[in-house]
Amino acid sequence: MLREWAESDLSALVELYDDPEIDRWTPVPSPFDSTAAGEYLTKAREDRKEGRGKAQLVITTDGEQPRGEILLFRSELDARDVELAYGVGSRHRRQGLASRAVKLAVDYACRQLDARRVLLRIESGNSPSVAVARATGFELTDDEPITREAKGRRVTLLTWCHQNGGADSLSA
Numbered sequence: 226m227l228r229e230w231a232e233s234d235l236s237a238l239v240e241l242y243d244d245p246e247i248d249r250w251t252p253v254p255s256p257f258d259s260t261a262a263g264e265y266l267t268k269a270r271e272d273r274k275e276g277r278g279k280a281q282l283v284i285t286t287d288g289e290q291p292r293g294e295i296l297l298f299r300s301e302l303d304a305r306d307v308e309l310a311y312g313v314g315s316r317h318r319r320q321g322l323a324s325r326a327v328k329l330a331v332d333y334a335c336r337q338l339d340a341r342r343v344l345l346r347i348e349s350g351n352s353p354s355v356a357v358a359r360a361t362g363f364e365l366t367d368d369e370p371i372t373r374e375a376k377g378r379r380v381t382l383l384t385w386c387h388q389n390g391g392a393d394s395l396s397a
Contacts, residue, residue, distance in 0.1 A: 227282040227295065227329055230266050234283065237291040238262040241314035250351050251312055252375040284313065284326045292317040295326045297334060302371075305341035307334040311357075318353070327361045331387050346371055346382035358385040 230238070239262045241247070248255035253265070269281040284293035293313035300306035309330050313323050327345075334340040345363055347354045358365075363385040371382045 226285045226288045227326060228285060228288060230269060230281060230283055230291075230294075232266070234291050235259060235262045235266070238265065240316075241291060241293060241312065244315050246315065246353075247312050250348060250354065251310070252373075253312075255376075282326075284311070284322050286322070292322055293326065295323075295330050297330050297338075300344060303341075306344050307338055307340040307342075308344045308346060309334075310346075323353075323357045324360045327357060331361065343387040345385040347385055348380055348382055355385075361387070363387045 236259070239257060239259055242251075242253050242262070242265075243255070243257040247253055247257070254261050257265075269279075272279045273281075279296060279298040281294060281296050283291045284295055285291060291314075293311060295309060295311040298308055298310075300308050309327060311323050311326055331343045334343045343363075345354070345358050347358060364387075366384045366386045368384040368386075371384065373380050373382065
């Protein structure tokens, strides 16, 4: 189940994101404390309120307890494409949560946003994210790698794509 972040989620957000693997693969600040969590939620709300086309949703199994997060946003390179990003807390990994959240987000992007393509941008070496990409029907593209700045270093990301073949292709 996916839902919006709530103010009551601040301590859970700290637990999820103050983690070496989250630090390694995401632009989220580290250490990630209650101040960083408050700023993160405030920015998420501002982005949504100002219509920046970004959704930041809590990954749960019960509709309550945060276990991770998935983000959906229009690609800067082509607004017909939707990019996804996600992170799962260390205590909740290897349970298929990222894959299930990605499948829900792909379905939403294709059905509701009419995305031409749904994309994952994954740093080479990020084996867990590559495994999620493969498990959810994404294929590595021959798109030029994307270089982004994150935490004072240049990060090269490869593009994985899920083509929008219509709603029927998502149920397979």
